[in-house]
Amino acid sequence: MLKNKHLKDWSCIVSKQMPHLSIPQAIGLATWSFGVVMTKSSSLTQVSHFIAQLNGEKPNTVRQRLKEWYQEAPAKKGVYRRELDVSGCFAPLLLWVLSLLPKNVEDIALALDATSIGDKFTVLSMNILLGGSGIPVAWCIVGAEEPGSWKPHWQKLICVVQGVIPANFRVIVAADRGLYADWLYQLIESVGWHPFLRINHQGTYRLPSQQTWQPLAHLVRQGGQSWSAEVVCFKTNPLSCTLLARWDLDYKDPWLILTDFKPEEANVLWYGLRSCTECVYRDFKSDGWQWHNTRLLSPQRAERMWLVLAVATLWMVILGGTHENQSLASNFPQLPLGHTALNQPPSLKKGRHLSCFLKGFVTLMANLLNNIPIHLERWSSFPHTPVDAFYACNSS
Known part of the structure; x- marks a missing residue:
């Protein structure tokens, strides 16, 4: 039973957003996450002691309940227990x-x-x-x-x-x-998303209209340079894609990004989100x-x-x-x-x-x-x- 108003409010929010969980699972998730935030710790001991004082319970009682929340079903007490x-x-x-x-x-x-x-x-x-x-x-x-x-x-x-x-x-x-x-x-492409994958600069690439393979390391050789084009990347396991390259000042290595966007549709700086x-x-x-x-x-x-x-x-x-x-x-x-x-x-x-x-x-x-x-x-x-x-x- 939850006695603290704030913990009750948070439990209602969690239960609404996780409607597939059983009531004990949702309350357990809300109690755990509430305790983690309030103690700034994922420690079972700290969270159980905090929740115990908040709800007026014994720490060992809360500890066992929180521990069972993440345990597999056979490790829990009771016949009808199930794991999350x-x-x-x-x-x-x-x-x-x-x-x-x-x-x-x-x-x-x-x-x-x-x-x-x-x-x-x-x-x-x-x-x-x-x-x-x-x-x-x-x-x-x-x-x-x-x-x-x-x-x-x-x-x-x-x-x-x-x-x-x-x-x-x-x-x-x-x-x-x-x-x-x-x-x-290819997996990312197949689900309708856009890959934005960084690669090392040791490999090779070629333009679709050419047969000569060029070193990736020669695309941008110093800070302040950028380059983009549709290419075939890698002689082994070749991939038709767009290659975005940029080397900013003070960066140790260039960014070489493979994507399925057209060169004019993408900005290599988006990789900075990573x-x-x-x-x-x-x-x-x-x-x-x-x-x-x-x-x-x-x-x-x-x-x-x-x-x-x-x-x-x-x-x-x-x-x-x-x-x-x-x-x-x-x-x-x-x-x-x-x-x-x-x-x-x-x-x-x-x-x-x-x-x-x-x-x-x-x-x-x-x-x-x-x-x-x-x-x-x-x-x-x-x-x-x-x-x-x-x-x-x-x-x-």
Whole structure:
């Protein structure tokens, strides 16, 4: 039984957005994510002690309830216990995020990335990128030393959410050099999205009208240069695509991006959105939930905890972005397409003192102290950062 009004309010929001969950599963998700936000920790001990004091319960009682929430069915007490299917939450989670974006937005940026948690886990994550931050919407966690290809995992994650984003949306999917594969490019294309995959510059390419293969390393040889064209990339496993190249000053290596956009339709700077993924991991770890200190050993239990952390992150990012919109409206939508501000290398620090994530946390604490009920509002526009040029240039 939930006794605290704020926890009740948050539970109602979570239950509404995750209607496929049973009542105990939804309340467990709400309680976990509420406790994680309030303690800024994913520690079972800290969250259970906080919730116990909030609800007037014994810490061990709360601890057992929270622990059972992420356990598999055989490990739980009782005959009719069942385990949470995390993959079934990906579509509702993505729909929840989409419902809070500005009404005029029809362009979405996703990033595929892999991160390690010490020598325990490798997390394969699909993140929606917005407001200089990001929110995981689908993921798979495997043992750090687990053998085998990641291909089946990426295929499953993409297939689970492919029909969620409206067909009229333009979706770019960015990934760094370590994840490039021709099958991944083709998979992204096959679901109606647009690959935006970075590659190394050691390979070769040729123009469709020529037979001579040229080194990718010769495209842009110094800072300040850019190039784009339709090409056939790689002599082995050739791929017909558009190649975007740019080398900005102070960057160690050039950006070489493969996409299915026509050269005149795409801007290589959109790849700068992918850096928001680094903010996601920072929010999960040092800035937020201290996930790097987890004591979980089971990948399946870790996947369920990632749902908690994803919901907590959604809450903070959306709340912080709403507050930022209210305090400083973005000027990007009013800028002409050729404006110099839309053609600068992306910088997450420029024009922002706090990330949307941290601003959300500060805003929540102030709201609670001012007796403002817990709520989430649709963004009126994207928060003001240079990396949001993608949305500003392409929103209807």
